[in-house]
Ligand code: SF4
Ligand code: SF4
């Protein structure tokens with residue numbers, strides 16, 4: 001990817017995009033530098049997924065889920081928020097830039113929002129520049145082994 | 148022949164050897180020491196360190212993680228180049244040098260030779276530094292070795308105060324010493340005193356006579372139940388051990404490479420089979436395996452004990468489990484039990 | 488044998504003789520220097536080499552999860568161990584009624600590494616007296632104040648006294664310097680991101696993946712750890728940067744709201760790797776955000792398990 005098209009991994013709860021057009025766009029028309037990982041609920045997003053994305057070279061990770069009270073599984077997002085925001089703080093503690101992980105909590109009214117959110121995120125990541133923090137598995141950028 | 152290397156000359160001589168060899172020497176690493184490539188920083192050297200390097204030098208020949216091959220999607224595979232550049236290990240203790248010769252019986256055996264191991268071994272010269280002040284955790288003389296054991300060494304080095312005395316044992320060793328001054332007869336005498344004293348000062352840690360018989364006879368003893376209680380089942384004793392060599396092979400698909408990683412019989416996943424069945428289901432079998440392998444199975448296979456008495460496992464076990472104490476106890480177990 | 492040791496031993500003997508417990512977990516005299524061994528007494532005859540001192544470095548709560556729930560366990564608990572046991576009860580790892588905790592107000596655990604480093608010589612003997620430690624080496628004798636040798640977790644301990652033991656032996660002690668924990672987290676957090684990542688990299692890259700940290704931690708009792716998973720494989724198997732960093736990040740993260748900062752993980756590490764600078768951050772976050780301190784009672788669920796709809800006010804964006 002070029003510097004203007006940072007790699008972004010979008011973890012998306014499969015219930016959070018209500019408008020069919022939005023879901024279609026996310027599934028079929030994402031720009032090449034954006035990668036969709038659909039999960040059954042934000043509660044399914046193991047922090048390891050996020051770490052793996054970053055290690056593998058994602059410049060930014062977006063987590064999109066439902067607003068509170070409208071979770072398909074009632075409170076999956078409530079638990080997920082506690083874990084994922086604590087994880088974001090942990091990564092920040094060891095030197096990762098917290099703005100590279102972004103949460104988007106959406107509801108019925110938000111048709112067309114995901115496109116805008118991704119565009120802003122992309123722009124912000126371009127401004128931030130490339131990062132090497134925690135990037136240890138990116139092809140051609142592999143973390144060496146101590147021997 | 149015997150040579151003299153004065154303390155002050157060490158940096159100069161290491162520098163000289165560095166021209167033709169990649170030199171590894173015990174150097175400061177975090178709060179302890181490890182064999183690291185010598186980069187001209189004499190102040191980093193840890194020749195006086197009270198104990199062996201914490202990280203075992205076996206890693207110089209059997210790296211903890213090592214690439215075996217890389218492959219492409221269309222089925223091409225290639226092996227990495229063998230490491231044949233000349234290397235020199237300076238200041239390794241006798242127990243660790245001897246450990247290499249034990250490991251040769253695994254990786255350079257009659258019917259199987261590991262090319263990676265062999266290439267590194269053949270291209271490496273070893274300068275052993277004998278121990279004139281063995282530590283409280285050392286027990287090399289109990290297990291067929293000694294603080295000045297020469298097995299595997301090209302040169303054996305003795306601290307005689309102002310300088311080190313070097314005795315070249317092989318042509319490789321002679322070749323390295325060719326620019327050093329010869330030792331005098333007085334210096335040679337000093338050496339035998341130091342060596343004899345250090346060797347005779349080492350107490351016997353346990354009795355090896357009849358030990359194997361006792362271990363074999365007590366395979367099913369409840370003693371192992373006792374031993375496993377405080378054991379955590381971590382990898383400290385085996386990873387730090389200079390003679391433990393178990394490995395696991397893993398394909399890292401994301402890198403398109405195959406690796407060999409150290410593994411240990413103390414982990415439950417080590418013996419777990421694909422079906423989920425584990426023939427060593429509990430720590431009882433696993434702690435037993437470590438002792439049995441070193442003190443019985445090695446003896447079956449090569450007629451030697453597979454432990455060199457370096458004391459690392461004793462020193463760094465997080466729960467203070469001491470292999471010497473375990474073997475002392477095991478040695479006392481009744482032998483007839485199994486025949487009854 | 489100190490007065491405290493004598494009293495603890497007598498209590499262990501009573502519990503065993505009266506069959507109030509099936510096993511009593513304490514420590515016994517070391518073979519290797521500086522490392523008393525966790526011991527599991529099932530009979531009062533075995534108590535001869537019972538010891539208890541500031542070198543007893545393991546968190547005994549680790550061993551609780553090895554026994555079936557029916558086993559009646561007696562054990563020595565210091566402040567942190569008491570909290571670990573409490574939290575294990577919250578996680579239903581052993582029923583409270585089958586645990587008898589003999590509490591000891593704790594004067595702190597000595598970090599064996601500090602001792603060997605300060606001496607720099609082979610240690611032949613160690614003598615402990617209140618507030619002081621005398622170390623004999625082959626050539627010298629060293630005297631240390633106990634506070635110089637405390638493990639970092641003990642130096643910042645806020646709960647040295649057992650809080651829910653069935654019996655406490657000894658006088659309560661003053662907490663050391665609990666503000667230090669927050670101070671350390673803040674100082675670390677105040678460094679630049681680059682410096683923090685360098686620190687983290689420097690620590691994690693020495694890892695040999697021996698998992699002693701995991702095995703020493705009372706909260707690491709999973710039947711299968713994420714690093715041992717074959718399918719899916721969660722991280723690289725090698726001692727590569729990716730593998731080592733993942734281990735250090737995720738091991739710590741799995742302790743969120745469950746860590747009592749006993750420091751057992753660090754003391755077990757053969758490579759002197761620091762880990763509590765991460766877990767302490769998680770601990771302070773849990774305290775600041777959710778007013779939760781692990782193990783203060785044996786009922787309260789940790790934050791990751793205690794979410795409710797009230798959390799909706801915490802959602803941003
Ligand atoms: S180092 Fe000690 S605790 Fe770890 S596996 Fe070995 S004997 Fe057990
Ligand atoms: S078993 Fe222990 S003493 Fe023997 S060689 Fe291995 S680490 Fe050294």
Ligand code: SF4
Pocket residue numbers: 546703704705706742745746747748749750751752753763766
């Ligand atoms: S993570 Fe370390 S400090 Fe925290 S409870 Fe586990 S062993 Fe203790």
Ligand code: SF4
Pocket residue numbers: 693694695696697698699700701755756757758759760
């Ligand atoms: S104990 Fe230390 S070396 Fe072993 S896995 Fe943990 S951090 Fe790594």
